[in-house]
Amino acid sequence: MFDKAIKEKLDLLIVHHGLFxxxxxxxxxxxxxxxxxxxxxxxxxxxxxxxxxAHPVVGNNT
Structure with missing residues (x-):
């Protein structure tokens, strides 16, 4: 995914799961x-x- 973002010259990559x-x-x-x-x-x-x-309205882990 990161290589494709580089190839497409993106400024921002929005993902569901983060790295940390x-x-x-x-x-x-x-x-x-x-x-x-x-x-x-x-x-x-x-x-x-x-x-x-963590969101109090739309989250599921509160």
Whole structure:
């Protein structure tokens, strides 16, 4: 998906599931490869799954 976003010269990629889940983590290995592709190509990533789950009206984890 990231390679296609780069090929299409996107500025923003909107996804359902994000790369990070709750805890702060060091970005290394495969995660570094993924994140660095976006950074090097100036592509922002917006993931809406976790914010929507926590929403008091439309979420299902409240």
């Amino acid at each position: 889940w709750g805890i702060e983590q060091t970005i290394t290995g495969l995660m570094y490869k993924r994140v660095s592709k976006l950074i090097k190509n100036d592509i922002a990533l917006y993931a809406c799954h976790l914010p929507l789950d």
